[in-house]
Amino acid sequence: MPRHIVTFAKTSVAIEYPPGKISALIEFLYRHIESNSEVPVSDTIQIIHHAEPEPEWHIVRRDITIARASSVEELAAPLVEETLQRVAEPHRAGLAFHAAALSRRGLGILVPGQSGAGKSSLAAWLTAHGFNYLGDELTVVEPDRNMDAFTRPIKIKTSGVAALQTLIDIRAHQARLLRSGATIMIPHKLLNPQSTRESAFLSLIVFPHYRAQAELTLTPLSAAKTGLALMECLVNARNLAGHGFGAAATMVREVSAFRLDYGGFEQLEALLPWFRRPPPVPPQG
Amino acid sequence: MLRALYSPPLIQLLGWAAMHPNHVPVPDTDYRLETFGDEVLLYHPAHTRTVYLNHAASLIWRLCDGTRTVAEIITLLRDSYPESADTIESDVESVLNQFAEHGAVHLKREAE
Numbered sequence: 001m002p003r004h005i006v007t008f009a010k011t012s013v014a015i016e017y018p019p020g021k022i023s024a025l026i027e028f029l030y031r032h033i034e035s036n037s038e039v040p041v042s043d044t045i046q047i048i049h050h051a052e053p054e055p056e057w058h059i060v061r062r063d064i065t066i067a068r069a070s071s072v073e074e075l076a077a078p079l080v081e082e083t084l085q086r087v088a089e090p091h092r093a094g095l096a097f098h099a100a101a102l103s104r105r106g107l108g109i110l111v112p113g114q115s116g117a118g119k120s121s122l123a124a125w126l127t128a129h130g131f132n133y134l135g136d137e138l139t140v141v142e143p144d145r146n147m148d149a150f151t152r153p154i155k156i157k158t159s160g161v162a163a164l165q166t167l168i169d170i171r172a173h174q175a176r177l178l179r180s181g182a183t184i185m186i187p188h189k190l191l192n193p194q195s196t197r198e199s200a201f202l203s204l205i206v207f208p209h210y211r212a213q214a215e216l217t218l219t220p221l222s223a224a225k226t227g228l229a230l231m232e233c234l235v236n237a238r239n240l241a242g243h244g245f246g247a248a249a250t251m252v253r254e255v256s257a258f259r260l261d262y263g264g265f266e267q268l269e270a271l272l273p274w275f276r277r278p279p280p281v282p283p284q285g
Numbered sequence: 286m287l288r289a290l291y292s293p294p295l296i297q298l299l300g301w302a303a304m305h306p307n308h309v310p311v312p313d314t315d316y317r318l319e320t321f322g323d324e325v326l327l328y329h330p331a332h333t334r335t336v337y338l339n340h341a342a343s344l345i346w347r348l349c350d351g352t353r354t355v356a357e358i359i360t361l362l363r364d365s366y367p368e369s370a371d372t373i374e375s376d377v378e379s380v381l382n383q384f385a386e387h388g389a390v391h392l393k394r395e396a397e
Contacts (some may be wrong), residue, residue: 060300221326222321223322225337227335231328232335236326237333242317242328243328245328245335246317246319249319249326
């Protein structure tokens with residue numbers, strides 16, 4: 001059975017899958033993620049094909065079926081979610097956030113948020129405007145503020161496709177996109193062919209709040225409010241000393257943070273110069 | 286002045302406001318504290334719960350030393366903020382109820 005190793009933040013997860021068309025999916029999902037066989041595998045995810053009674057794909061871990069899909073495309077979203085969870089949970093060296101990450105000239109932007117906040121959409125927009133795409137779901141910030149993100153294809157809900165159409169011609173690139181359930185996955189290189197997975201130093205935190213028809217507002221957040229919001233996005237707290245609370249508190253004292261309310265990509269144009277020049281860190285108590 | 290914290294707590298919506306002036310708010314020592322200027326974050330590792338305190342709430346939190354009664358806290362704040370004297374009692378009770386709701390303090394009767 002073919003096996004692919006996914007390595008992120010010093011953790012390797014093996015994905016075992018039947019020969020055939022799954023290999024193209026594996027290539028699509030994990031093309032930009034390290035595969036390092038020297039890092040011991042901490043977990044294994046299996047993809048098993050059942051032909052009867054109806055053709056079905058199962059995602060299995062430790063003999064337990066985690067998800068089922070009736071097509072390879074449907075398999076994509078749960079497979080990548082499971083992989084993210086398996087690489088994030090054991091991480092002990094840094095703060096792993098439910099967050100997108102981008103960079104420009106080595107300076108990183110962290111975009112934390114729960115599902116539906118608009119972080120993938122903001123990541124897509126920034127990528128299309130010249131930023132390096134690092135990831136849209138899982139980002140680790142090390143104690144020295146270096147960032148590492150899980151560089152999967154950008155995942156946008158199908159309800160956001162109309163907005164995406166303003167960034168790329170979706171019909172022209174149909175063959176390179178993947179529709180999985182209620183989401184569409186877009187290789188970030190379609191939005192910015194020059195995007196590179198550079199090492200980035202965390203310099204700005206932006207909490208997006210997308211709401212159709214919302215007015216554009218950018219609100220500075222105090223360090224305490226940033227800490228509160230970040231703790232809600234921390235995914236590996238139980239592995240960290242003091243649940244990462246002290247480390248998060250240190251981080252929010254050093255980095256400027258803002259809440260961004262927006263209702264459409266066209267509003268963001270006015271903020272492009274601001275994103276390109278992150279504001280200086282305000283003094284915090 | 287002391288209107289604090291977040292939305293009205295469930296405990297208030299249920300009409301539970303029978304805080305006694307002689308109650309002593311005792312802070313849960315499991316909460317870790319980080320101070321950011323006038324604001325404070327509390328974090329409870331076992332409950333993985335983070336609580337944000339604005340300036341007013343953090344002031345009340347600091348006065349909860351496990352020995353002061355609710356009445357004493359109110360008196361101290363009235364002395365410090367005479368311009369807000371009319372609302373301090375209800376504000377303090379509101380904040381303490383929210384602390385209690387989050388398990389950040391428990392209220393014990395002052396020893397007779």
